[in-house]
Amino acid sequence: MAKEVSPGVLALRKVVEDVYADARVAKKEGKLVGWSSSKFPCELAEAFGLNVMYPENQAAGIAANRDGEIMCKAAEDLGFDNDICGYTRISLAYAAGKRASRKVDLETGEYVINPNSGKPLKDENGKVVMGEDGKPVKDPKTMQPYTVLDDIHEIEALPDGREKDLRRAAIKPYRQMQMPQPDFVLCCNNICNCMTKWYENIARMCNVPLIMIDIPYNNTVEVHDTNVAYVRAQFDHAIKQLEELTGKKFDEKKFEEACANANRTASAWLRVCDYLQYKPAPYSGFDLFNHMADVVTARGRVQAAEAFEQLEKDLAEAVKTGKSTTPFPEKYRVMFEGIPCWPKLPNLFKPLKEHGVNVTAVVYAPAFGFVYNNMDEMVRAYYKAPNSVCIEQGVSWREGICKDNKVDGVLVHYNRSCKPWSGYMAEMQRRFTEDLGIPCAGFDGDQADPRNFNEAQYETRVQGLVEAMEANAENKEG
Template structure:
């Protein structure tokens, strides 16, 4: 088989369908003003299911931020935000989005204007400030879903507070949408959300196979649906097909990279504007990034969800997500992934755009080295602002890191 044929064999047939779904989704969202459907901007870790119940179109500035990064439009938009007075040290998703709202620039000509904003601070404090800015700019109602940080567990006080906010969230939606919340429908949506999360976890689990049928770079791409359309049948159908494809690849012995010798774990958000470069770089060392801490965040709290009582139990699930827990609990989760995916080394993206994800990485690194004796490396950047990325430095570091990984094996 020629190299080209081998490459074609490794391509995912499901990728095309994914692009179609995302295009349809954005067309529907962009035509909301004509169809009369309300649009909510919501944070990536926010409880989207009640929006689906209310027929509100959820739009994710963070998913859009990823598109901006992948389209290499981040630096320009971030610079525009800096000209507006926003520090270059701030989150590059936020900077790019703030500039985009003013300019209608960016991919697909900007996001549809929101009728409401839903901000859940389970991922960071940045989203609070970001959504306040957009609430001032668009002059639309803002709901803040406040999820107390779980440094060492989930307190009873937090449980009561977060559960109460689900009622407040529903009240908010009923007021803005001027219609009642359909409880029966919420049960269906809850089921579909759980199904979607389970399937997504199963897709990610296929990477435990050697060779892995997918890389973390593929996961970054396929992730968009569980983020944006969680709770819909589209997600369930799509991930069912994707899972089938992964299993077929396993049966046929198709690995994600040509010659998988080393298995690597990625920590933190992707560097959206260097996905291809990084993917090729690691593949050139026969290293497959088999798993990451980021894409598992959308199915990592299944253990807290009660399928028969989704609305009540989602309070806990949304509060205890990966970024809203202590560094030691994060480290435990990383250690679990190291075992599960049998990895040989860990690459940490020290992401200047995401302080809650990045501060604590050094401690996690120390724990990994102590418990597993695995090599770790750090790559520093802003996830969509290319000006912060030093390709030659990262290139040399990856070479040095892979040398250590190969010596250990």
């Protein structure tokens, strides 16, 4: 997936890096750092100038860095069943102090390299060098130390000295494994009720206050005034709790700024998403998954809005010059339904590339496009999260982007981690096919736990979808 990186993408990467870096600095300075669910109204915390981290984004990052399994297992050792959402397990293991570390030799102070890691060594002609055992030789530059599980509480209990220093330094350096522990937690359960118990568990483990915004499931497309009143009252209650926590008064001006930024980010995000409507698309929907980190962690920051606006400019240019970051000619266009399998992104991408299938629609596009003009509208916006809406709203969102983004089929991820998301997908699939005349294929996977993904099944399902799309295209031509 090597490709040219546009200024907008670089800016977006920096925004997320900065969010994490700022929180690390804040923690060192003794300031409060909170953990928040991805669809908690961040505007409220922004109004208090609080540094906030996002465990869902963190878990996705840990999974993409291939440490999902070791962290999931760590949570299972704490008693959390492997049926529980993979993000939750990773996050709870982290909250409990568990860390993925590099195996270090305490005598030499060096990392112990895993001989099975690394990419195959290639010769000057680009051919893989084979060893005497008939297996490809590994490129030593790409080899990695063994990953082991460590525990910050255990490390901190050690006497000052070499072991303590080495183990501290061995914790993997990527930002998601270096996230500061929370001083408070912000939970909004609009996307799932698992969130409620997840955050209660963090609050208990870390003995920190929990600020809760409960958004119950909604059975109608419109959000009733009574529902708005309930959530609005909770916003006011949360503000009071934040005032108590910070000892500061709610800063109306900062709040309005955050709202303006969040709106600007959301609008720019939606416009970036809309570039997938071009045929061929100037980028792959998989790229959107990467940019989600910005919408989640920084939508209330002006830098996020500016970075998305930059990306928008880059895309306009790409369309003008006929460029695309998709590294293959686009033959078919599909909607990818659900959260991607983060630990298996290359495996997800491979058969799509082989068959010329570009992902030109993802459900996250409308799901994060929170645009509003006042507090009540803000409530309504947060009421409409991916898993809090009724089937009619869910279908309408998806069919809208399927039509706008001109998809030929739908690839449905039955995500073992997400019961509320996968729970009505079978009926949705039937509706997509009936309403849009496009084929759908489902596969079993997981957003964070690589053990729940079956590559062979996935490849077969993609193949089946491609055949169905091919037949559909022939019928249309005929």
